[in-house]
Amino acid sequence: MSETHEGMDVGYVAKLACIDLTDEETTLFQGQLDQVLHYVEQLNELDVSNVEPTAHAIPVYNVLRKDEVGTSLNHDDVIANFPSATDGHVRVPKIIDQ
């Protein structure tokens, strides 16, 4: 981490996260998060090269469901939640190809 953490580019990361930050927020977060990342560097004290990572605290496997059709939501409830709807679809600003 010492080699990787040269200070986070808060502006770039906010863009990845799809959040617009004000300049004040950017400056504030920059300081606060650099502090947090500095704190986190203590993990470098540990040699974990031979340790398996834990993704699930209580591991189980093969949690499967049968391929049987269940109940879908009421269409009107779905539409009622859409901030903007047209002909049963959710309406969004024009999508331009990625």
Place this chain on the structure above:
Amino acid sequence: MADLNKCTISELSEKLASGDCTSVDIVNDVLASIDANDGNVGAYLTIDREDALAQAKAADEKRVAGSSLPMLGIPVAIKDLLNVKGQPCTCSSKILEGYVAPYDATVISKLREAGAILLGRVNMDEFAMGSSTENAALGKTSNPWNLDHVPGGSSGGSAACVAADEAIASLGSDTGGSIRQPAAFCGCVGVKPTYGRVSRYGLTAFASSLDQIGPITKTVKDSAILLETLCGHDAMDSSSIEIEVPAFGKELSTDTSLAGMKLGLPKEFFVEGMDPEVEKSVRDAVEHCKSLGAEIVDVSLPNAKYAIAVYYIIATAEASANLARFDGIRYGMRVDGKDPADLYAKTRSAGFGQEVKRRIILGTYVLSSGYYDAYYKKAQKVRTLIRNDFTEAFKKCDAILAPVTPTPAYKKGEKTADPLKMYLDDILTTPTNLAGNCALSLPCGFASNGMPIGLQIIGDDFQEETILKVGHAYEQSTEWHKRHPSL
């Protein structure tokens, strides 16, 4: 008949069974208490009085018809991140304004099946991110023991309403201490069950591999009763474990002996900077357990000190993905934009509070290209070490005793300027979330300023019975749980 709101679940169950009161009486007393005090406490976000009374009436009718369900007629407050069909579920965030849940969380279905009354939705830190309920967009909650102090968080509303007798019990969720810490701050009992014990289906996710739903109550026995209702395998949650649910409530006897029980004391949990009054209360509690017949053994959790670093990497990373769905497209708040990307950025900037943004950015960063191994993967490995520490410790003892928090509830605004300082307060609760095992928080004293102090009893995987037994024995042989705040 007055003050039914001050009774416990077990007391009310007896009264209901014997016909001393009706569920409508209970709900009326609870609503009266909310009217009297919630203006100050601010626990509730929404209450549907008519609906609560209708549910109470239906419960009374069921009882007349012969039903004796475990929670029949008992009002329970719901943390605002649990989906209840037809109700809002804001998670104390502006971004979910307008969203109406079209389905019940599994725990809500279970409560309904057990006859409980869904009383209302209580405040929390936005998306459960916080330790003081100060990061809440839609309401301010105070600690009933001193309104200038925070109730803790993130389940601050859940703890405050129970402490203020504005509910008989409540549901909270615990990702890094969010049930145990507010329970401790408000003098209540709270349980974080073993990961996989309670279905997460319908719980708005903060950090999926850490979140668990649990009860906040006035006594250990009440927690046992409510927990039993919540537990059980659920096919809708892949992390739900198929394991038998013991009759937690029935197991607790009047016998308060802890003879034959080995309780571990981890030296690492009496951390630097701990409030001396907290340390003293907890050490007194340890002595008390010894006097009840328990053998106290030293145990070590050497990697627990890394829990905060690990927790704030894993929890924020998972949160950064879990909260990506709040984008203004399918439900909730939308701020229009010239294209979808613009809409997302505007909606999320306006909809999320500062702490949520801060954590999303941290979580996004630790997963971003080039940093994953250094942060996320490493944190997952240290998580393994923390879990191994508990496995070792539980070879030597049946349960672990520890403080819940380094200090009692502090004053509002005291820590909001320094996030890292606030994060560090979670040092004693996060290890259990990372390891997955269960823990209980219950009152073990009061600081000189009158604020409650909590004792944490940590159990091995699926050993809720053990921690409830120890907690019940301690509670029933002490007087702390009998105190009520004066409002």
Place this chain on the structure above:
Amino acid sequence: MKYEATIGLETHVMQKTNTKMFCSCKYEYGAEPNTHVCPTCLGYPGALPVMNEKAIELICKAGLLLGCEINPYSKWDRKNYFYPDMAKNYQITQADEPLCLGGEVTVEVEGEMKTFTLERIHQEENAAKNTHVAGASLVDYNRAGTALMEIVSDPCMSSASDALAYMTHVKQVMQYGGISNCDQEKGQMRSDVNVSVKPVGQKELGAKVEIKNMNSFAFIQDAIEYEIDRQISVLESGGTVVQETRGYNPDRGETFTQRTKENAHDYRYFPEPDLMPVKVSKEQVEQWRSELPEMPAQRRVRYVEQLGLPEYDAGVLTASMDVSDWFEETMKHTKNAKAVSNFIMGEMLRLLSEQGLSIADSKVTPQKLAEIIALIDAKAISTGGGKQIFETIFNEGGDPAAIMEAKGLAQVSDDSALEGWADEAIANNPKPVEEYKAGNPASINFLMGQVMKASRGKANPGAVMQMLKQKLDA
């Protein structure tokens, strides 16, 4: 300088399941928008995914059919990116431990047998469907979360024909294996193509250009050819090929820049905490292997060995599973395999291609073809009459026997009628009769023609021949 291309394909195939990958909503193409949706596939707060058992079985069977190894331990990851068709703004996929590893297929490309290797097949979930209207886009989440697998080839192909042969084979295997219908019109099979070009003999690959999301084999071929030419001309003019993502515009027959490397996504993969890993035992793999359906190569052998069809016929019949299945269905109603084969290869395929239909649309059903063949075999109609009936039913529908009656196609085998025509022919044509009797057997054909003419084609030729011989040889 001479250049060579290196091509790899990422082929997305929608599995044939009743329900979506992680929730129990039905998958139904063409349903009313947003009617097969639930909290999970809409990304509502609190909803959780649970794996579809059938999808896991199908991807593993696809892996076995394409020579993959089934990973004994596989897991799930989240791929993070914001897009309106992605309800959670992350896609559940498999990054480093996919269900199927490796694999290879051997196919014929322009007369030469070539082996192409696979890197992996992983399971993921499909996106929603966007449509565009004036000033806005509309999203339908019915397709969101349906089971989608990605078959990733190694960069082992070198031409558009290689790619076409590979895709054709994959499609055939998916269809025969019951894995997917691969209906490209419905978006059930789509490919991304990676193309790079380098001077012949150079070891390092050139800059990789990815052409995204094409569903027609013809477009893919055109796009590859266009892209190879484009990259070569860039290199020849002294330029550098930019690593980027391009789209293909079929109207202009060109690829165009969509996203450059600088703007590449940072997907922030991490293990999906809501799903548990999958362990597949050796016993399970063997069980699935034993259940694998017959592949086209096996069908071809069976058609030749058991039904006595020529190799050529077997090849044509099995080229498409629809046709092969139709053939098999017909064989349930008749024993005359060659006649069925002739009708399919002749009338059926011709009419289908003329009218741009698929065999499922044919008004001639397997039962009806069997009836036509039975009429021919019983000599009730001639083969030519059978073809007429076939074409009539194909175009207008109807019943073979009724059409035979209506069109007067029934052959006359009735002795009295035949006798009259035969006597008449013999009486009116003394010269051929003489020649026949003098030892020229071919002369009987003239008489035969006269009888057929008199019967207006309805006389049964075999019966006429017999009748004439009887009379002349007496």
